[in-house]
Amino acid sequence: MTRIAFIGTGNMSTAIIRGLLRDGRDPKGIIATAKSAESVNAAQNLGVTATDDNQWAIDHADIVVVGVKPQAVREVFAPLQLDQQMLVSLAAGLPVSLFETLCGPRAIVRSMPNTPSLVGAGATGLYANEHTSAEQRAQAEALFSASGLARWVPDESLIDAVTAASGSGVAYIFAMIEHMVAGAERLGLDAETARDLVAQTVLGAAKMTQESDESPATLRTRVTSKGGTTAQALAYFDQHGFDALVSGAMQAAYDRAQELAKS
Numbered sequence: 085m086t087r088i089a090f091i092g093t094g095n096m097s098t099a100i101i102r103g104l105l106r107d108g109r110d111p112k113g114i115i116a117t118a119k120s121a122e123s124v125n126a127a128q129n130l131g132v133t134a135t136d137d138n139q140w141a142i143d144h145a146d147i148v149v150v151g152v153k154p155q156a157v158r159e160v161f162a163p164l165q166l167d168q169q170m171l172v173s174l175a176a177g178l179p180v181s182l183f184e185t186l187c188g189p190r191a192i193v194r195s196m197p198n199t200p201s202l203v204g205a206g207a208t209g210l211y212a213n214e215h216t217s218a219e220q221r222a223q224a225e226a227l228f229s230a231s232g233l234a235r236w237v238p239d240e241s242l243i244d245a246v247t248a249a250s251g252s253g254v255a256y257i258f259a260m261i262e263h264m265v266a267g268a269e270r271l272g273l274d275a276e277t278a279r280d281l282v283a284q285t286v287l288g289a290a291k292m293t294q295e296s297d298e299s300p301a302t303l304r305t306r307v308t309s310k311g312g313t314t315a316q317a318l319a320y321f322d323q324h325g326f327d328a329l330v331s332g333a334m335q336a337a338y339d340r341a342q343e344l345a346k347s
């Protein structure tokens with residue numbers, strides 16, 4: 085049995101642990117650490133072994149997941165001794181080289197998960213360094229695919245593109261939902277009906293995109309009759325530069341990720 089130690093068990097580690105348990109993973113193979121007694125207790129309530137002793141957790145694991153906040157990583161990991169364990173980092177913005185310096189050369193996987201992991205519908209980008217074997221890559225991928233979808237990128241700098249697409253992308257969709265709900269209310273629907281219809285529409289469009297072999301552009305064209313209501317709305321998008329707005333926002337997220345990496 086592969087044993088996993090989560091160093092820091094807050095929102096994201098909890099989402100991953102829940103996914104693993106849902107997937108039938110033996111809770112005996114999972115150790116979760118936290119700092120406060122309250123958080124250790126919360127981790128214990130997941131049904132896994134919980135402790136505030138990070139070194140003990142690492143000594144009993146094959147995979148070590150970095151689940152603390154990025155700003156706490158140096159302080160938490162500097163005193164810890166790792167053996168041969170693979171390190172899987174959840175920490176946004178921290179490069180593989182930092183972990184090589186902190187913990188020595190080893191298999192390291194850097195991830196960029198997103199918040200829908202909390203409801204089992206996450207989208208995670210993964211990058212592995214050259215010390216990571218095919219078996220270790222599969223083990224790392226299994227951590228994330230239990231709470232959603234995981235995709236590898238071949239180059240570490242592409243993690244910033246993942247941030248711009250799916251990491252921050254969740255908020256773009258929330259903004260779209262927000263404005264569509266407000267628009268529907270302005271047109272007379274009550275708040276609850278507007279929210280339900282819009283959320284289901286986003287879900288439906290996403291599901292069709294996932295399940296179809298057609299491009300999103302083809303799917304869009306199929307639901308747009310010439311001279312109809314959808315065509316009118318999409319023409320308004322075009323006139324107001326929707327395409328440039330979305331790609332510009334993504335570029336801004338990407339640029340900010342690169343800037344943060346340098347700081």
Ligand SMILES: NC(=O)c1ccc[n+]([C@@H]2O[C@H](COP(=O)([O-])OP(=O)(O)OC[C@H]3O[C@@H](n4cnc5c(N)ncnc54)[C@H](OP(=O)(O)O)[C@@H]3O)[C@@H](O)[C@H]2O)c1
Nearest residue numbers: 092093094095096118119120123151152153154174175176
């Ligand atoms: N949440 C997201 O949507 C999201 C998305 C992408 C990436 N991430 C990444 O995931 C990581 C975790 O984020 P989060 O949102 O899950 O944070 P969080 O909820 O604040 O959890 C952090 C956990 O670390 C624990 N911790 C702090 N110091 C510790 C120590 N010395 N030893 C052991 N545990 C310690 C905290 O314990 P206490 O509660 O006792 O202080 C807490 O359980 C971050 O690096 C973040 O960049 C998160």
